[in-house]
Amino acid sequence: MRNDLNDRRAATGESQADLAAAVGVTRQTINAIERERYDPSLELAFALADHFDCRVKDLFEPDG
Amino acid sequence: MSEHTASATTRPSARKRYKRIAYGLLGVGILALGIAIALNRFVLGVALYWAGGIGMGLVQRFSPVDLYDERDTTIEREAGNDTMTLFAYVFVLGAPGGLVLEESAVVTLPGEFYGAMWTLFAVFVAYGAFVFYHKYRL
Numbered sequence: 314m315r316n317d318l319n320d321r322r323a324a325t326g327e328s329q330a331d332l333a334a335a336v337g338v339t340r341q342t343i344n345a346i347e348r349e350r351y352d353p354s355l356e357l358a359f360a361l362a363d364h365f366d367c368r369v370k371d372l373f374e375p376d377g
Numbered sequence: 378m379s380e381h382t383a384s385a386t387t388r389p390s391a392r393k394r395y396k397r398i399a400y401g402l403l404g405v406g407i408l409a410l411g412i413a414i415a416l417n418r419f420v421l422g423v424a425l426y427w428a429g430g431i432g433m434g435l436v437q438r439f440s441p442v443d444l445y446d447e448r449d450t451t452i453e454r455e456a457g458n459d460t461m462t463l464f465a466y467v468f469v470l471g472a473p474g475g476l477v478l479e480e481s482a483v484v485t486l487p488g489e490f491y492g493a494m495w496t497l498f499a500v501f502v503a504y505g506a507f508v509f510y511h512k513y514r515l
Contacts, residue, residue, distance in 0.1 A: 339446050356447075
């Protein structure tokens, strides 16, 4: 799943660790999502969207 | 890198700290078991090993933070699937293959071979039962 988490995080000046702590996962999980190697659960996708004050479909886009 | 970022990434999180305590307790238990066996104190060794394992379980159960997140769970599930797939090949090819080789008098298989195949059979029966159980739950 493609996403622009890295850009949004950079825009807010947060580290991966900060974002991970905010949504309750490990820094490695945020890193894996940003590198598009791991697709988050719906629950985490909603938490991330909530954190960045946007919709899930603004953050994530299906491959292909 | 900002000062805030550096401190956030270098300071161990509560999750990491509790994980270290949990695995540390298990590690101490295993080490104690090894030392106790070397000293011929088997019962004491097993008691310390169990204490370490129970301590690990208690830390995992009662730590104020979740020690594992959803990616950890996914990693464990995929590793479990890969392990089952690997041993499915071992069982599906190994059991009949071994019997054919023995019947053809090519090799004489040791009793351990049959023990291993029956163990794998039991594992796959249990796996099938759990698949069935979860199929009706989800």
